Amino acid sequence: MTPEALNTFFSICIGFALAGALANGYQALSQRPAGFGLLQEGVAPRTFAAVPFLVFAAPFIIMRNTLRGMRLESRRFEFVMMATVIAGFWSMMSGTFFLMTLRAAGVLT
Numbered sequence: 064m065t066p067e068a069l070n071t072f073f074s075i076c077i078g079f080a081l082a083g084a085l086a087n088g089y090q091a092l093s094q095r096p097a098g099f100g101l102l103q104e105g106v107a108p109r110t111f112a113a114v115p116f117l118v119f120a121a122p123f124i125i126m127r128n129t130l131r132g133m134r135l136e137s138r139r140f141e142f143v144m145m146a147t148v149i150a151g152f153w154s155m156m157s158g159t160f161f162l163m164t165l166r167a168a169g170v171l172t
Contacts, residue, residue: 075151078158082123085116097124119161122154 064072089097097120101113117124129146132138165171 071155074158074162075155076158077161078154078156079122081157081161082120082154085120086123086127089116089120096127098128099124119157122150122157125150125153 086097097116099117099121101117102110104110104113125146129138129143129150133143162171
């Protein structure tokens, strides 16, 4: 495995872990699952604060909704595969940003 592939895999794992931690932390604090409905509360400070949260929690929310829809609505395989690819790419991007932020802060070398 090349170093670039290993770095990409690590970014995907960090992105999914960060997304899961954020979504589960939100659920523990608010007693309701996080979702994209947070953006539908109109023009309010809470809505603007939800945007950065959803940027990093989105891969977990996408996969949770996809797997739930696969069980309850019998969604087609193609839809589930497409959602998994989107969530994986999104996770890679957010994981890369998080790792770059840690490197810039001097936490990682």
